[in-house]
Amino acid sequence: MKQNKLRVIKDFEKLDSDIQEQIKLVYPYGYSQHLIEFKNKDNETVFALPFETDEKIYMVRMSVRKAMQLVEDDDDYDDDGNLREDIREKYEDDHGDIEYLAENDNYENIEEE
Numbered sequence: 001m002k003q004n005k006l007r008v009i010k011d012f013e014k015l016d017s018d019i020q021e022q023i024k025l026v027y028p029y030g031y032s033q034h035l036i037e038f039k040n041k042d043n044e045t046v047f048a049l050p051f052e053t054d055e056k057i058y059m060v061r062m063s064v065r066k067a068m069q070l071v072e073d074d075d076d077y078d079d080d081g082n083l084r085e086d087i088r089e090k091y092e093d094d095h096g097d098i099e100y101l102a103e104n105d106n107y108e109n110i111e112e113e
Helices: 016-027 066-075 084-093 099-103
Strands: 006-011 036-039 045-052 056-061
Touching: 016 045, 016 084, 016 099
Parallel strands: 006 056
Antiparallel strands: 036 045, 045 056
């Protein structure tokens, strides 16, 4: 992967749907436990979910409460906050050939038993 990637801070809702789906594959059990804290350009503390593609490093801006609400309101996740298996399979079919997904630290490719 390139070293000097564009760094983007963006709200989850403003991301392209393909990127949202890829994030769900990387974080199938929710986002809140994966948030990192950093200072923005105004020296304010911000929480964000890291996600890296070949061209960009996304910092998906969200609070812990927002992260939990996103999963709760999303029909792609079950009542326990886990990505539904049928949705996971669909997204893996759609995005499974993207190499950078496996390079994201939290990507968990679950094989059927």
